[in-house]
Amino acid sequence: MIKSDTIPTKVEISSNTTLSIIRDCFQCGLCTSICPLRKVSKYNPRGIIHSSLLGHSLGNDDLTTCLTCSQCFEECPQEIDFPAFIRESRSKIVLNEENFAHNNIFNLLQIFMAEMTESGMKFSFEGEINSESSIAYFPGCVDLFDQFLNLKTVKFHQIGQSAMNLINKVGIKPNLLSLKCCGHDAYWTGDTELFEKIRKYNEQIIRKAGISTLLVSCAECYYTFEELYKLEGIKIQHISQFIDQHQSKLEFKENLTKVTYHDPCRLGRFMKEYESSRNVLKNTGASLIELANNRKNAICCGVSSWLRCDDQSRAIMLRKLEEATQAVGNDGNLVVGCNKCYAHLNCVLEDKKPQHEYQLKVKELGIFVDELSNKNN
Amino acid sequence: MTQADINLIENDFKPTIIVFACNWCSYAGADLAGVSRIQYPSNVRIVRVMCSGRVDPAFILKAFLKGADGVIVAGCHPGDCHYLEGNLKAEERINNTIKALKVLGWEASRLRLEWISASEGKRFAQVMAEFTQQIKNLGPIKIGINQR
Numbered sequence: 001m002i003k004s005d006t007i008p009t010k011v012e013i014s015s016n017t018t019l020s021i022i023r024d025c026f027q028c029g030l031c032t033s034i035c036p037l038r039k040v041s042k043y044n045p046r047g048i049i050h051s052s053l054l055g056h057s058l059g060n061d062d063l064t065t066c067l068t069c070s071q072c073f074e075e076c077p078q079e080i081d082f083p084a085f086i087r088e089s090r091s092k093i094v095l096n097e098e099n100f101a102h103n104n105i106f107n108l109l110q111i112f113m114a115e116m117t118e119s120g121m122k123f124s125f126e127g128e129i130n131s132e133s134s135i136a137y138f139p140g141c142v143d144l145f146d147q148f149l150n151l152k153t154v155k156f157h158q159i160g161q162s163a164m165n166l167i168n169k170v171g172i173k174p175n176l177l178s179l180k181c182c183g184h185d186a187y188w189t190g191d192t193e194l195f196e197k198i199r200k201y202n203e204q205i206i207r208k209a210g211i212s213t214l215l216v217s218c219a220e221c222y223y224t225f226e227e228l229y230k231l232e233g234i235k236i237q238h239i240s241q242f243i244d245q246h247q248s249k250l251e252f253k254e255n256l257t258k259v260t261y262h263d264p265c266r267l268g269r270f271m272k273e274y275e276s277s278r279n280v281l282k283n284t285g286a287s288l289i290e291l292a293n294n295r296k297n298a299i300c301c302g303v304s305s306w307l308r309c310d311d312q313s314r315a316i317m318l319r320k321l322e323e324a325t326q327a328v329g330n331d332g333n334l335v336v337g338c339n340k341c342y343a344h345l346n347c348v349l350e351d352k353k354p355q356h357e358y359q360l361k362v363k364e365l366g367i368f369v370d371e372l373s374n375k376n377n
Numbered sequence: 378m379t380q381a382d383i384n385l386i387e388n389d390f391k392p393t394i395i396v397f398a399c400n401w402c403s404y405a406g407a408d409l410a411g412v413s414r415i416q417y418p419s420n421v422r423i424v425r426v427m428c429s430g431r432v433d434p435a436f437i438l439k440a441f442l443k444g445a446d447g448v449i450v451a452g453c454h455p456g457d458c459h460y461l462e463g464n465l466k467a468e469e470r471i472n473n474t475i476k477a478l479k480v481l482g483w484e485a486s487r488l489r490l491e492w493i494s495a496s497e498g499k500r501f502a503q504v505m506a507e508f509t510q511q512i513k514n515l516g517p518i519k520i521g522i523n524q525r
Contacts, residue, residue: 103435112438112481115521119482143480147473148434178482 018092021085022049024078031072031082036299037065040315045072045082052085063090064099064307067316068188069265069300090190101309105148106141106185113180114197120178120205127164130173136211137167137174140218140339141181154346159339162370163217163239169373170246174215179205184220184266185305187228199229206231215242217366219267219338226271238267239366240277240337247283251374257286258328259368262320262345263298264338277337277365284372289327299323301341302348309344317348321358330359337365392446392512394421396505397436399429401459402494403451409498417502418509428452429490430463434474437488444520447487447512449504454492464492484515 029046037043043065052058068083076082097104113121123139139160146156167174183198206214213235216222222238225231243250259281267273274295281288293299302316303309324334336342345362363371398404404425410417426432429452440448450471452464471490478485489508493501 103433105433105435105438108435108438108442109477109481111442112483115442116518117481117483121480122482123480144477147477147480150473 018085018088019052021088022052022080022082025049025053025080026078028077030075030077031080034071034075036069036071036316036319037067037312039319041065041312043312049080049082049085058089060093060096060099063093064095065312067265067300067302067304069304070269071265071297071300074269074296087188087190090188091192092190095189095307099308101303101306102148106144106306107189109141109144110181110183110186110198111194114186114194114201117180120180120201122178123160123176125161125164125176127161127168128173129176131175133173133175134210134212135167135172135174135215136177136206136209136213137163137215138177138179138182138217138221139163140216140221142217142339145339145343149343149347151343151346151350153350154342156339156343158367159217159342159364162364163215163366165370166239166243166250166366166373167215170249175209175211177205177209177211177214182216182218182221182224183228184224187224188305189307195228203229203231206234213237215239217339217364219264219271220340222273223266223270238271238273238276238337240267240280241273243280243365243369244276247280250283250369252284252372253374255285255372257284257372258289258332259284259286259335260289260291260324260327260332261294262291262301262324262334262336262341263295264336264341265298265300265304267337268298269296277335280365280369281335284369286333286372289332291323291327293323301336301338301344303340303344313344314348314354317345318354318356318358320345321349321356321360325358325360328360332360333368334360334362335365335368336362339364390513390517392420392509392517393444394418394447394449394505394509394512395440395445396421396423396449396451397426397429397432398423398493399452399459399464400425400427402453402457403429403491403501405495406451406493406497406501409495410501411498413498415498415502417505420509421505428458428460428463429467430458430460430465430470432467432470434470434477437471437474441487441518442520444518446515446518447489447508449489449491449508451491451493451501451504454494457494487512487515487518 031045066086070083072082142156142159179202183195186194215237217239226236302313342364458464475485
């Protein structure tokens, strides 16, 4: 259900579990200096930890602004997991609805899926499907993005379609699982109860399907199924790992495409999967040029869990596009391995708010590889 | 047991229907139905909005999550919009929401878009009666069905 209004909107950091995450901090300030938000605003992770340790309460703004991109955790000498601290704190308050982008629609859709629908999402893709296959594919919330984001140049359905094409091209007929949303956003906005409901349903469906490998397109799905569901005996594969594994069965057109790769935080810093996407891109024959900040230093795409798409987020997105343009120029491609990054970056590219001149194309990994590969294997 | 009691048991379900009516046409239509003393089901609750284009998909989902059994978005006929093309925007949004509900595997017939002008008091009553009957046939929505 929608949370009741009786839960406080400020949080006192007093519980031991929350406090134990940040107790070792010695205030060196590396987190603040590395924070992508700090470069465009006055957001201060060190200050937040400091005031929490002193017993001050945290407000909505402190908690919803953080992108949970984990760049601070990567640098921290004391290994303080700031994103985990933010998540724990979020779970103790009601996040203000105004802090959610798109009128809270994606959060409501998640609640809707958990509370109202008996089945998972229905997908329809062209291609060969075998409902008894040991490999299953789950595209994520792509069809819902199409209905509510209203981007003219981008069809999110194509993410699933391209992945299906690629899976068929390497000679596999996958099972198409009708799961609910993976629950990543519910977990990271602190709604553990909602996440558990979704997790229970999905786990049941995955077990019932009798699969050994679950293939996902989205970095967030990959992280959630692998780290949070902890499904024993079922291998979760991101589309980049899958293509990397079956590279020998794909043939590519000769091309002079210039491409650069954006490491999604869930795939890179969270799951430490940096190389397979790069292997895939190199193998397509396109020339891969690295961004100035790559691998564990990659800058976040600017929004997470549909929280706060505001001026700061847009400034971060523009920095990303600037970085990519410096690497590949205006006729190049920026490839991402995450449905969300794909949505956010394309949105700022198409919306032209704030005004900008970037012309490069942002593409999802599966779409990019599918476009370059030969039709008939 | 009186007849009224039997009626209550047999026909217990009184659907809650939310109508988002635009200020310039449909709300005036509802008004006309009222002043003309045309009867329509009392399950209908009208929310006045300045334009049907104001109705965000989030409002609709929230209505369902808070227990509405059906939602109607009512606006001016195409071409008659007080804000020129607000109702066309509403049409696009509602169609998208219906598509999304279908992706989620839910009965999209609980959501409807209607064009009702200020002079169509009778039609307003008809639409409400018909929609209420349709929702009665579908039965109440189930909230929290995945709680185990």
